[in-house]
Amino acid sequence: MKLRTSQTVAAAVSVLLLAASATACNRGSSSDAASGGKPAIGIDLPRADSDFWNSYAQYVKQGAAAQGLNTLPVSNSQNDVTKLVANVQVFENTGAKAVVMAPQDTGAIASTLDTLAAKKIPVISVDTRPDTGKVYMVVRADNKAYGTKACEFLGKQLGGKGKVAELQGALDSINGRDRSEAFAACMKSEFPGIQVIELATDWKGDVASAKLQSTLAANPDLNGVYMQAGGVFLQPTLALLQQKGLLKPAGESGHIAIVSNDGIPQEYDAIRKGDIDATVSQPADLYAKYALSYAQAATEGKTFQAGPTDHDSTIISLPNGLEDQLPAPLVTKDNVDDKALWGNNLGK
Structure with a gap:
């Protein structure tokens, strides 16, 4: 897709936010209180036209429940950066203390990342590495x-x-x-x-x-x-x-x-x-698991450094943050039935 200017995105977002504003009212800090004081986390799914991303969505739902996280209503930007920006603004308005996203257009999201950084709302980017704009952690494979x-x-x-x-x-x-x-x-x-x-x-x-x-x-x-x-x-x-x-x-x-x-x-x-x-x-299960873990860690003020992790990956330094590079094995007829592969465990 072609990159859009920040002015064009901003103009389109203002229209989308008129529809979203009703759901944004009267939440704010109440979401923290309703969940026992845990900081709220905003999660945007990137698209629903891919079996991979639909699998990731299932793991996000399972992981959020298993980790007992306080998540705002999950949004889906449908491969549209304008919708992603609008969804993120709703997260801001409803008290998100961290945001998990997977921007499909890695250039056009920069101004939104800058806005979140200015408001001290850390961002975890899944699978894609934004070209510019501060991120707390990119959760991605090599x-x-x-x-x-x-x-x-x-x-x-x-x-x-x-x-x-x-x-x-x-x-x-x-x-x-x-x-x-x-x-x-x-x-x-x-x-x-x-x-x-x-x-x-x-x-x-x-x-x-x-x-x-x-x-x-x-x-x-x-x-x-x-x-x-x-x-x-x-x-x-x-x-x-x-x-x-x-x-x-x-x-x-x-x-x-x-x-x-x-x-x-x-x-x-x-x-x-x-x-x-x-x-x-591509580890859909680990993407969800560690994106949510880093989001929770971000709300708690934890920091990380480049180097090996305790989950068989390596964190590398980026000009705009850090990236946890998760393992991604080659699957052939010789190992296709390996129970350790997430594709053999989906829904189990």
């Missing part, structure tokens, strides 16, 4: 590793030769850039015999399907696909390949090798069937 792991696995599957369609995320997103840059760098250095066809999709499944269809028409010898987000790309990609008679199981002649990112249950089922070959498991 997205460059996603691209590298996908490249290494796919390159070996193809024997270093062939053509690969790369379904990229939005390139105005740090995640889309990190995965794309790492995948390209790895392919160039490790597998120069593979031609990569980059397809920007803005994280939209219909766009990915349309571009992949055109790519297949122009490149009937395509033998690999890298999907940067299984949550939005898996279903339309498999449906298209099925329609074209190209969905052949792994090990069979004509199989198109597919590597994905996310680690949702549907990807695991596809690996078991042989429809796709691997995915990098």
Whole structure:
């Protein structure tokens, strides 16, 4: 998506807030009192059109209850930075002492982060790292590793030769850039015999399907696909390949090798069937767990430093805060049934 100016966002927010103001009245500090004095935490979910983010939402709900947190009514910004800004302003008006968000447009959220910092409301950003603007903690996996792991696995599957369609995320997103840059760098250095066809999709499944269809028409010898987000790309990609008679199981002649990112249950089922070959498991459960933990810690005035953590991750320093880089394992047919993977435990 294109970045919007702060003036445009602010103008649109003022309209949205007229509708939100009624729900904001008469709450304020009462939310703290109603929950035994625990500071209120505002949580915005980024979208509801992705199986991955819907899984994250379930873990947030479970985690908030398990940790006994005082959460304000959870909002969903539906992949719209204007709605995110409006939702955050409602959190401010209703007494939030910390905010958990996952901005999909990492450039346009800067002024909102500056406003929250000025009001001493710490922000935990999940999965995405804001380009600028102060954050208390980014809870994220190493997205460059996603691209590298996908490249290494796919390159070996193809024997270093062939053509690969790369379904990229939005390139105005740090995640889309990190995965794309790492995948390209790895392919160039490790597998120069593979031609990569980059397809920007803005994280939209219909766009990915349309571009992949055109790519297949122009490149009937395509033998690999890298999907940067299984949550939005898996279903339309498999449906298209099925329609074209190209969905052949792994090990069979004509199989198109597919590597994905996310680690949702549907990807695991596809690996078991042989429809796709691997995915990098993005830890939806740990995103929720540690985002909520850091939010609670922030309301208590706790601070953290760069270095190893007690939960098998590493905190790194950013120009605008800290980032806890959580582990994200590669999942193949060899470990797809591992009970430790969150995709095998969703809803249990």
